């Protein structure tokens with residue numbers, strides 16, 4: 587039973603750390619321990635390290651630490667790319683090492699040895715395509731073309747020059763301070779790809795997410811079927827029934843089966859937990875990016891729209907309270923002349939209801955057009 591609890595704890599801790607790190611800043615986690623873990627992982631841990639280094643080595647130590655941070659976080663570097671390759675390579679190696687002995691099995695055909703390799707290969711090709719393709723770098727030669735494709739909406743984009751590239755910034759583009767150039771239809775700078783995600787590689791990126799989601803689901807289901815095959819081949823249920831003397835009751839036998847599986851195939855169970863967690867996260871990322879593609883918006887634009895709409899709301903509120911003040915002053919002077927019926931004033935519409943804030947995304951060309959051209 588000790589191994590079982592160790593595995594459960596491992597799964598829960600992994601899930602908590604990964605979810606906190608990636609999603610802890612989301613509004614739904616505000617004020618929860620997930621946000622606190624996120625704060626610790628993204629800021630607190632580094633701050634403790636900085637204080638520790640300062641205590642040991644003084645200002646020379648902290649300067650070296652800041653230089654290292656600058657190189658890792660603010661300059662293009664292949665560290666996360668190497669980590670991705672290590673994760674996919676390491677996971678595939680573990681699967682081959684622990685599970686391929688049982689393929690072909692009762693529920694798994696021998697061809698899965700090759701389809702799994704193909705799946706990993708396609709995943710790596712999509713990773714290379716996203717990482718090393720041009721995201722849509724804007725330069726003097728193509729800037730007019732991008733400006734004609736994406737006109738300024740004068741809401742979140744207006745005509746201005748990039749102070750670094752010294753060229754006009756087309757609407758929907760952004761200057762990436764890590765890569766050092768403007769990128770058309772900029773989505774975000776992806777550390778895992780060591781590249782920007784923009785006009786020309788969003789499709790590869792979304793396909794990368796979708797493919798890796800399927801790959802993780804495939805891995806989880808395939809390992810599950812291998813283990814189910816082992817149960818069948820070794821007649822485990824039959825032996826356990828004979829040993830414990832439980833007559834055909836799967837519910838009372840299930841804990842013993844699980845215990846046997848965890849005891850005999852802990853690497854496979856560990857891999858299944860890992861792949862299931864990663865597939866859940868990937869489904870969330872893919873869903874988010876698909877919804878962006880459908881509405882022809884980028885991650886960068888969702889922040890811009892948030893700022894624009896909250897600014898609009900404040901302007902409208904100021905306008906409404908100004909008008910309300912004017913109206914109440916008018917009412918006050920009129921009331922003395924013609925006292926207004928209470929019913930009339932009750933049914934009079936509030937000024938606040940008349941104000942509507944509209945997100946007018948001119949780049950949204952409808953569901954099918956967005957899916958075809960948007961990525």
Ligand SMILES: [Zn+2]
Pocket residue numbers: 748749750751752760761762766767768
């Ligand atoms: Zn620029």
Ligand SMILES: [Zn+2]
Pocket residue numbers: 762763764765766774775776781782
């Ligand atoms: Zn970039």
